[in-house]
Amino acid sequence: MxxxxxxxxxxxxxxxxxxxxxxxxxxxxxxxxxxxxxxxxxxxxxxxxxxxxxxxxxxxxxxxxxxxxxxxxxxxxxxxxxxxxxxxxxxxxxxxLPVEIADYVDFYASEHHASNLGRLFRPNAEPLMPNWKHLPVGYHGRSGTVVVSGTDVVRPRGQRKAPDEDTPTFGECRRLDIEAELGFVVGTASELGSPVSADEFADRVFGAVLVNDWSARDIQAWEYVPLGPFLGKSFATSVSPWVVPILALEAARVPTPVQDPEPLPYLREREPWGLDIDLSVVWNGDEVSRPPYREMYWSPAQMLAHLTVNGATTRPGDLFASGTISGPAQDQRGAFIELTWGGKEPVEVAGEQRSFLLDGDEVAISATAPAAGGGRLGFGEVRGRILPARPD
Known part of the structure; x- marks a missing residue:
């Protein structure tokens, strides 16, 4: 023994x-x-x-x-x-991979991240789109390319069109990025046509994992109008191997930021599921960001309620992720496009000025949260290394 x-x-x-x-x-x-x-x-x-x-x-x-x-x-x-x-x-x-992924949905729940990208892409307009503070914006991803931490990621290829190009070209991604996120694993199913309320979150969701939603920004920028992310996201999404039970996260619960305007009734929570979780993003051995999950505008319970409000089903193994986690400070931004302001403000990584991922780069995301009885609990890490694009 x-x-x-x-x-x-x-x-x-x-x-x-x-x-x-x-x-x-x-x-x-x-x-x-x-x-x-x-x-x-x-x-x-x-x-x-x-x-x-x-x-x-x-x-x-x-x-x-x-x-x-x-x-x-x-x-x-x-x-x-x-x-x-x-x-x-x-x-x-x-x-x-700890679960057989049924469906995968990714949200866009950080006001700081959404506002920063709005300023980058629409400098002469309001940072947030008109719907952003009324509902958790999201998209359906590809469950078949969710991989466990440590799986190498092949640089994707696709159509891209830079602002100074007249026509699109096909080739390998030039602006490969990360998104540091938290993912939630559904444990119990719901029936077709029956929405799941926000207050059912802890009875439906089994646990949480770390997520790196690898992003091909140049492919994404050309394809996303009018239907949103597709090939720029679907090539790989990495998750941590350990699923931290929701039962272990009660001590990490905090209020969400003030939501103004007040959400519609189906998005209201009696006890909000904000979470006090600190992440760390390490690029080639250097910590470059510490995103705080407690800053997320929309809670995972609200994400689940919105995901199912039209009657969509959930199944054991469904994964829904928060979207990039970012805070108000520059060193709290959870994506490199945001951290380096579209590549215009590089950060130092292993003695070099860097903006986007090069072949051979490795990124590791870890996180901790308050634990019951004091101290902290860990999520482990989600790690991935970039391999060169495969030839024709």
Whole structure:
């Protein structure tokens, strides 16, 4: 038997207990929970085949009472001894995509980010579009290109047209970017035609992950009128391997910023789901930004309510993300197009002046939040490296 040592100040203590999918040499992927620097095999520990599967979907579909029961059992077990064969050092396992992604929606919920991009793209107009403060703006992405942290990203190719060009050309992206985001994983399904209210958020959403929504800005700029993002977004979206339970984030809840005008009734929350989460963006080893999630105008509960208000269904494994997280200060901007003001104000990265991503660049996004009982809990990281575009 093994007793897991949890050092004081660990970001993966009993107040966190994030879930993931892992494998060891010669074994199939299965569900585990992270405790300090160990991964605990839940099928071997709890004797339940729902955890012997290569995704969290079946467990998530069992609903919140089951999530609470398992969390209580795991907390009790981690206070004692665990079978030796169920405990693996985190550095010796392979981590996989934790959920089978059903649908993927990305929002645009930061007023700071939306206002900055509005000033960049429409300098002689109001920064925000007329609808922005009335509803959480979003788009449907491509679930098949959501990948786990550590997966290399091939530079995309497509049509692009610079302002000084008369006609579009085809080729590799010249303005490759990141978007530091928080993603929310739906656990329980809803029926077609039945909206999910904002107050059902904690019963429907299982947990949160870090998201890097890689963005080909030049491809996006040419294609997005009139229907919005498409090929400039759909080539890759990276997520962290650990799903932090919503049950672990109660201590991180804060009010959202003042919403003026007051949202329509279906977007109102009795207790807002703002979250006090601090992110860090590291580019080739240098921290270049610290986006604060607490500054997000629209809450994830409002995003879910808006996503379903027309009767759209949700399924276990649906992922919806916040959009770029940005704060009021320059060093709190969560996308490089914003951080470098469209490339006009480069930042120093590893001794070089940089604006957009070059082949070989690596970006890592991490985050922490207040934990129940004091201290902080961690999300791990979402990391990706850029590979050259593939030839014809």
């Amino acid at each position: 093994t007793r897991i040592d949890i050092p004081e100040g660990s970001l993966f203590g009993l107040a966190n207990l994030p879930y993931g999918v892992f494998s060891t040499p010669g074994t199939a992927p299965r569900v585990g929970v992270r405790v300090a620097d160990s991964v605990v095999d839940l099928a071997a520990t709890l004797g339940d085949d729902v955890f012997a599967t290569p995704s969290l979907n079946a467990f998530m579909a069992q609903g919140r009472p089951r999530w609470e029961e398992v969390r209580r059992r795991v907390t009790e077990l981690m206070s004692g001894d665990v079978p030796d064969e169920a405990v693996h050092p985190v550095g010796e396992v392979t981590l996989h």
